[in-house]
Amino acid sequence: MVKVSLHTKILGLTLSLSFLLILLLTSYYTYMNGKQIVEERGRLALELSKAISLMPSIIDAFELEEPSASIQPIVEEIRQKTGAEFIVVGNREGIRYSHPNESEIGKRMIGGDSKRAIEDGEYYISEARGSLGLSMRGKSPIFDENGDIIGVVSVGYLVEDIEKQVFKIISKELVISLIALVASIIGSYLLSKSIRKDTLGLEPYEIANLYKEKNAVLHSVQEGILSVDSKGMIASMNQRAKSLLGISGSVRHTKIDGLFPSSPLYEVLKTGEPQFDKEMTWKKKTIIVSCTPILDEKNVTGVVASFREKTEIEQMINTLSEMKTYSEELRAQTHEFTNKLYALSGLLQLGEYEEAIKMIQGETSELEFQNQIVFKQIKDTKVQVILLGKLGKASEKKVIFEVEAQSYIDKLPEHINLSQLTLILGNIIDNAFEAVYGTNLPIIKFFATDLGEDIIFEVSDNGNGISDEDMPLLFERGFTSKEGENPRGYGLSNANRTVNELGGIIEVQNGKENTVFTVYLPKKPLGGEER
Incomplete structure (x- = not known):
């Protein structure tokens, strides 16, 4: 099985998540912006058609012999100022009185979507294809003084123009998304590099192996060993240390004070200088303590203390002393028997x-x-x-x-x-x-x-x-x-x-x-x- 490096894992994972998140957000905002633009254009077309349908000059023009002569100039000026693609005013029969293309005046309105306004007097937004193409339209009926419907106003924006505007917004969002993707690539690389630095260039499986080896070594030695962080909290303690200190259960992340003579530990944390073979008394036991600082570049991040009960050391010394004594005693016994052999030899020589x-x-x-x-x-x-x-x-x-x-x-x-x-x-x-x-x-x-x-x-x-x-x-x-x-x-x-x-x-x-x-x-x- 091929082992993938931590650097590759972090880079791949963060990039995948970033790409997926950017894709989802871009799609969502594109959809929402497109929908908002379409709704705004439809609403603007409807409001504009309403305003024109209520203009007295437009209503009065229907009484003239040539309504288009009066309506066309008014409507065209409004169209140019509002940016609408077309504003068409027609009578009940759908005959145009205005149109951006004057040649279309007098002809019947195209699209078949004016029925609701002319017959039912409704104000609404519709989408239909006219002489200029597919457009988003706002439809409003025109009422006379008696409240009778005498015509209809249709204000439209071409769907093609709306799509162009949506595409511009999408282009901007894509640029922003691309910048975000590049930023995520750089950030992912820096993150993986920082994590690799923190782990000393070791892969997770190597760290796991080191942790297992550290535990095996920690619990196999006969000396008590414990380590604390820079705040004096216990990071680790082997079973021998617990036995010597009379501790049971887990003491990880517990303050060292009260569990062990902490003064040499704090002194090493402060000075960064190791201390060796310091004799101390703790709970009626005399122990020999050695403390070594844990260094991170120039800072002291913790201390490792190893200790052994003095009586154990004395026991080994006494045992060695006893063995030496037995050796000397056996040598003395050999010497005594040698003297007896000499005496025996002398008796035999003398007869x-x-x-x-x-x-x-x-x-x-x-x-x-x-x-x-x-x-x-x-x-x-x-x-x-x-x-x-x-x-x-x-x-x-x-x-x-x-x-x-x-x-x-x-x-x-x-x-x-x-x-x-x-x-x-x-x-x-x-x-x-x-x-x-x-x-x-x-x-x-x-x-x-x-x-x-x-x-x-x-x-x-x-x-x-x-x-x-x-x-x-x-x-x-x-x-x-x-x-x-x-x-x-x-x-x-x-x-x-x-x-x-x-x-x-x-x-x-x-x-x-x-x-x-x-x-x-x-x-x-x-x-x-x-x-």
């Missing part, structure tokens, strides 16, 4: 075979026990990765890290990903490492089960415990009981937030001998069935 055997048996039994639990009873690789890293860290820090023999979990649901587990288990276990720091026999125990509707993780330590004053603030963002130049206070807060996102809870039991953190994660995701 201390019994000591070497004891060392190998001790390491083997410990590894076999831990590996049996981690690899045979903990079947989810994400949890295995975290536990292996923490076992290496415990070995390096001389902390006893026990995975309890009763632990057992199958493969975790897909909606629980590695970064979330890292934030939850990584932060809670790290918190336990910090709690047992400095104790005589630091012990951390880990337990996991997936019996029932929840997945349960339990981490206990024999550290110094948590004071009653700190318990209500334990999961507050920025709270920490550690001292030093760079206390963080984000670990347990991030862990609690992630658990809440998964629809779970964290319980803390602060006993005299140990502190226990228990995490409950539902197997089914929030808002839907398990995938």
